[in-house]
Amino acid sequence: MASNPTPPAEPQDSPDAYVGLDARGAERLARQHGWSTVRALPPGAIITMEYRVGRLNFEVRDGRVARAWKG
16 A cells, blocks of 8 residues: 655745735745745635645735735
């Protein structure tokens, strides 16, 4: 039987650090910090909730990050 693959490590970065930043600048910074996927969403967007290692989600209001979370 094959072993389960080990997922890659996530960046050692706090999502809270992105709250209040301009959305474009926050995405650029997140990619520099090693996030492989950055997803910007409008408030109340319907999204899938599966956890993806290396993904950072932003809720964007008026061009600024209002909330950020991993997965």
